[in-house]
Amino acid sequence: MKIAFFGSANTIFTESYIKLLEQGKHKIKFFNNSVIKKKDSAINYNIEFCSDGDIYRSNNKIIIKKIIKRLRLDNTIIFNYFLEKKEINQILSKRKRLKIERELIEFKPEIIIFFWGTTLRSEANFLDEITSVKKCLIINTYPTRQKFQSIKDNFFLEEDKKYFQIFDKIIFPSNHMLNEFLKFDYLNFEQKFLVNPDFIFYNQRECLAHTKTNKKKNKIIFLGNTNFTQRKIDDISKVILDLAKNNIDVYIQKSTDAEKLLFNDNIHVFNPFSFDEILDGKLLEYISDFDGVLYAYNDVSKFRYDSSVTTRLLLSENSNIPVYIHGETPDYMNEMLLNINFNCFSTTDELIELMRLENLENNKCNDKYNDRVSKLIDFIES
Structure with a gap:
């Protein structure tokens, strides 16, 4: 199966999921939405280049984060409201759209996988316009920056509902999240879903637990x-x-x-x-x-x-x-x-x-872990 994978190269789960899919003989085209290049084979559509061809790097984002935290803005409702609203209204530049579309046309994926949460809004909206290829979202974190007790408190409930209904398949990290999505009509009757927490796919898939040998050291x-x-x-x-x-x-x-x-x-x-x-x-x-x-x-x-x-x-x-x-x-x-x-x-x-x-016995087998690995593969391939 040919799979286009959208996610950040800065995330361990992106790396491990791609390795898992490649080991299953799937052909992967990785679209990296990070601003840092980490895989030579990736389509690094968010990276800017200097006039001499080198990658443009800026520390401005880190500096801004520190200022925001020092001023305690990251904990204010009004600040996060406008930050979220800005992201919701953001669209991909013409350069990015052309690059993504050209690569997809050449690759001809059978399914497009998105990893993280609402961080790929502009990509998902754009792809929903240009292709009918099946789309699967693996949710790791939601919400990304908003703070609410329940989805009913979400300022952008309708916008988020529209976003999540773009996808044909959604993988949830917990039943708690799925139940809230169902309760507030985030999903439509045509969508398929699976509760399957993320995992790191290790290079050796046997029982990975190590025996703890040291005495109590606090x-x-x-x-x-x-x-x-x-x-x-x-x-x-x-x-x-x-x-x-x-x-x-x-x-x-x-x-x-x-x-x-x-x-x-x-x-x-x-x-x-x-x-x-x-x-x-x-x-x-x-x-x-x-x-x-x-x-x-x-x-x-x-x-x-x-x-x-x-x-x-x-x-x-x-x-x-x-x-x-x-x-x-x-x-x-x-x-x-x-x-x-x-x-x-x-x-x-x-x-x-x-x-x-504490006196826990060693785990004899990783049944829960192995079960999640199998379920993810089966869900994507179905």
Whole structure:
């Protein structure tokens, strides 16, 4: 089957899904909507070039993010409203439309897959105009920037409904999200849907869990974004510092912001793992030496928190290491679709006690993981 895949080259799931589909003998044409080129074979339609032919790179976006976060604008309803409205009304430039259309005509895909959420509005709208080829959306995160308890609170309910009904097939990360979509008529009777949380497709598809061999060390690892100055929801530095002050060794991904916390001897940094290293199971092997994985956000949208299964959680799947969730249990965790053992805590004392009592048996097999791999393939090919 010939598949056109739209998504970001900066996302591990894009890389792993493409590898999975290629291993299944499908021919893939990758349309990268990131502004950073990462795959030579990709159609990098969003990348701008300088007059000398080099890729144009700008730090303006990062600087703007830091200013927005410092002014606390990213947490205001009015700011996010206008940002979302701008994205909804945005259309692809003539150059981008021509490039995408030319590549699609030459490739002749049998299905077009979109990955992430509402970040591909302009691409989906454009392709809906020019082709009747079947379209499948894999939802990782929704909403992207809005904050609401339920879809009924969505300022752009009608616009989002129109967007999601473009697709012939939709893969949801949780039943919680699907039920809300059905409740508020986001789907029409012609659409097919599947609940199948994202997964990382490892290069070796046997049981990937590593046996935890170390004695209790009060040693925990955080797998999320550590660019704390860029987004409020990622800034969990207070949680990390509180754990460290209570003699828990916390390992976080190396970054400029992370290094600012190294004044505490119990905070450590590790070098980011490349996509290839993650897909080879190197990250799973590394975290097998820890007592647990820390999962935390800072003031994230309740609906997103309860229904979107995020990267920082899924990176720990199959590791055989318990995940400690700071705060309430996300609704999707109770659906038991993931190969993850978890506990929730509110205070550092609770976490210390949970880590002391933890005595999980090794997982014998990744049935839930393998089941999701098979279901995705079957759904796309059907």
